Amino acid sequence: MTLIPSLLVLLSCENDSTLHKIIEPIEPLFSDIRVEAMSESPVEVSFGCPAVESFKISSVGTQSVTISDVTLMVSIQTDAEVLSELPDFPMSLEPENEITVTVAVEIVDDNDDTLMISVNSNDPDSPTSVASIFLEAMTNNIVTDTFISTAGREIDLLLVVDNSCSMQEEQGQLIDNAQYIIDGLDINSSYYHIGVITTDSSKFVGDFITQADTSPVTSLGQQIDVGIMGSGNETGIKSSIDATSPGGDAGLNSPFLRETASLVVVWVSDEPDLSPDDLYVWSSHFWSLKPTPSDVIGWGIVTEDFSSCRNAMPGFDYIALAQTLGGDWTKICDENWQPTFEGLSAAAGTVSSFQLSDTPLVSTITVTVDGIESNDWVYVTNLNSVSFNPGYIPVAGSYIEIEYGVSDCN
Numbered sequence: 001m002t003l004i005p006s007l008l009v010l011l012s013c014e015n016d017s018t019l020h021k022i023i024e025p026i027e028p029l030f031s032d033i034r035v036e037a038m039s040e041s042p043v044e045v046s047f048g049c050p051a052v053e054s055f056k057i058s059s060v061g062t063q064s065v066t067i068s069d070v071t072l073m074v075s076i077q078t079d080a081e082v083l084s085e086l087p088d089f090p091m092s093l094e095p096e097n098e099i100t101v102t103v104a105v106e107i108v109d110d111n112d113d114t115l116m117i118s119v120n121s122n123d124p125d126s127p128t129s130v131a132s133i134f135l136e137a138m139t140n141n142i143v144t145d146t147f148i149s150t151a152g153r154e155i156d157l158l159l160v161v162d163n164s165c166s167m168q169e170e171q172g173q174l175i176d177n178a179q180y181i182i183d184g185l186d187i188n189s190s191y192y193h194i195g196v197i198t199t200d201s202s203k204f205v206g207d208f209i210t211q212a213d214t215s216p217v218t219s220l221g222q223q224i225d226v227g228i229m230g231s232g233n234e235t236g237i238k239s240s241i242d243a244t245s246p247g248g249d250a251g252l253n254s255p256f257l258r259e260t261a262s263l264v265v266v267w268v269s270d271e272p273d274l275s276p277d278d279l280y281v282w283s284s285h286f287w288s289l290k291p292t293p294s295d296v297i298g299w300g301i302v303t304e305d306f307s308s309c310r311n312a313m314p315g316f317d318y319i320a321l322a323q324t325l326g327g328d329w330t331k332i333c334d335e336n337w338q339p340t341f342e343g344l345s346a347a348a349g350t351v352s353s354f355q356l357s358d359t360p361l362v363s364t365i366t367v368t369v370d371g372i373e374s375n376d377w378v379y380v381t382n383l384n385s386v387s388f389n390p391g392y393i394p395v396a397g398s399y400i401e402i403e404y405g406v407s408d409c410n
Contacts, residue, residue: 326390
């Protein structure tokens with residue numbers, strides 16, 4: 001009688017132990033990855049100076065994780081370069097192992113940026129893991145250059161005169177304006193050259209005129225009087241391009257065209273231009289003659305309609321090219337061309353380019369003219385200068401302030 005209860009108790013204990021083993025949980029195997037920045041964000045970075053930042057990729061699961069690829073992403077206007085040599089992907093990373101991705105990053109403007117790494121793997125919970133470092137742009141060295149815009153540049157004036165049969169009256173009016181042309185150049189230019197060609201010839205009518213001429217007004221009037229026996233197919237733009245092309249009377253390396261001078265091209269015609277090519281080709285040619293576009297100014301003395309100027313026909317191509325080159329046009333039947341020539345010589349004679357005292361981080365340059373910020377300029381690398389765009393050259397006497405950051409990586 002006593003054996004039976006004891007046996008039952010033993011069996012009961014064994015059964016309890018067996019049941020306990022059956023319900024004990026089994027820890028599952030899993031892949032898990034962690035990606036983290038090794039620097040505490042934000043990181044201060046002087047723009048223009050490289051900084052080195054690192055990310056750690058760790059396998060924190062119970063079995064290996066497979067990394068398919070690693071991608072670096074940066075904000076706009078930021079350059080990044082991977083310094084450490086990464087393994088070939090895909091790669092397997094065993095538990096408790098890690099790799100480090102080291103990145104050289106350079107902020108090239110004065111805006112904050114973000115450096116981010118994205119890791120793709122077979123982590124079932126987070127197949128794409130991301131970490132980032134916020135880069136705070138710091139300006140350590142700001143330079144401010146100031147200028148007063150002045151007149152007195154050298155000016156090379158190329159005057160293209162229509163010599164077709166309908167131009168007798170207009171040539172006479174241009175001769176009457178010779179005094180205004182010379183007066184404007186005398187006031188606004190330190191030294192000028194004037195060359196006259198026609199709409200059917202790229203050759204100078206006579207020797208180009210300078211301030212050394214004993215009577216420049218008389219000489220200019222005589223050269224403008226080219227007659228009306230020229231071709232009726234006016235190609236004034238072609239004549240001016242041929243004249244300023246290599247080997248031309250006004251071409252590069254000719255005595256007429258000076259590297260330091262502004263170039264002004266004026267077309268005077270009562271007919272449409274019939275030159276070959278197009279506006280892009282024409283403007284590109286003239287811009288190629290000078291270090292900066294603002295060193296060339298075009299102007300048309302033409303008309304834009306069929307009725308307002310006697311029998312004159314529209315010179316749309318002259319107008320388009322003149323405006324592209326930073327100038328404009330004057331109606332050929334206007335009685336007074338004095339404002340045109342005075343304004344042209346003032347614009348061409350005013351300094352348009354300003355050399356900086358240090359090498360800037362270009363994206364940081366700000367320009368103000370008389371206290372008003374201007375965006376109408378370009379930075380010319382080979383001259384280390386700020387040059388105002390055609391048509392936006394500050395008038396003489398303007399106060400110009402150019403502020404910019406420079407690299408300070410010491």
